């Protein structure tokens with residue numbers, strides 16, 4: 001049994017859908033579950049619909065029309081017969097959003113986001129499943145909300161592994177013995193049947209959840225890059241493909257911000273010893289990267305760059321030290337405002353963190369922190385992480401940069417820098 005995951009770029013237009021369907025029919029194994037994201041930039045567009053509705057700007061329907069037109073264009077390129085039932089099916093999915101938009105907005109933004117934005121995955125999976133059947137690949141569409149059971153932390157739902165595993169094991173293997181299954185990434189459901197999402201870019205994680213519960217042999221993530229590279233080509237002219245990667249290195253790299261795989265993806269696979277392949281949908285013959293249990297460490301140093309960082313330096317107003325009770329209060333605030341700490345450093349009377357400068361929630365956490373602490377900030381910084389660093393690699397990234405803070409352990413070096 002295997003799981004394939006296709007992201008938004010691999011289904012961004014009719015040609016891409018055809019290409020993904022071709023990969024599925026060419027590389028399919030006896031039992032295959034396909035997990036697919038929303039098409040192209042649909043998630044962002046539907047997020048804009050949700051914002052417009054929630055803030056009552058009057059533009060929600062107009063933005064929704066753009067999302068509809070985008071999908072109808074793809075549909076008419078894929079299916080010549082405009083009487084094919086998929087046209088009505090997709091129209092009905094969008095009608096469900098329209099029903100929400102017709103009411104006065106009363107619910108929280110996060111709840112509305114999950115109900116509206118999840119439609120992106122529902123429609124893309126329906127289109128892919130219908131197209132596979134259209135070209136003669138026996139496919140069954142599966143609603144991930146019947147399988148991925150979560151709590152009600154909308155936009156960042158936590159998986160109830162016990163319930164999820166039981167229901168997946170009871171129902172999916174028999175379907176996969178007859179059909180290729182096509183389901184959605186990113187979405188799940190509460191016990192009251194409300195749709196939830198697992199965090200942005202969460203479709204990789206969905207693939208890992210299904211694979212872990214099904215005890216799959218492999219998961220393959222099909223991407224527009226040839227595999228895991230030692231740096232994002234956006235930052236480095238010369239990057240190297242890493243053919244084999246240990247789970248630990250993969251977890252560390254994604255934890256520090258390598259965006260090639262969602263950080264939550266690796267752990268469930270490592271626990272079940274399931275190999276994760278990262279391959280190119282543009283070049284499917286090339287083997288890409290294999291992430292598995294191995295003692296081989298990274299063959300080359302890896303670099304992760306995160307721009308738009310803010311350094312927040314916190315010190316007690318009274319004579320207390322940065323010890324457990326102050327730390328507890330600080331961490332609680334970051335948790336409450338859903339801010340992920342990218343780097344931290346403490347001394348007796350100071351605690352500093354570097355975080356993504358995400359705007360409103362940063363302003364809010366700063367206001368809260370200032371009630372108890374003295375707070376200084378520095379914006380516009382860049383965080384560079386090097387896994388398997390040496391002095392040469394450090395020198396290489398510090399050209400025209402001033403180091404504000406640095407942290408080193410045996411394998412990883414983090415440099416918070418400012419452009420000079």
Ligand code: ASP
Nearest residue numbers: 037043186200201202203
């Ligand atoms: N469509 C979702 C997003 O753009 C999930 C994913 O693509 O992984 O965040």
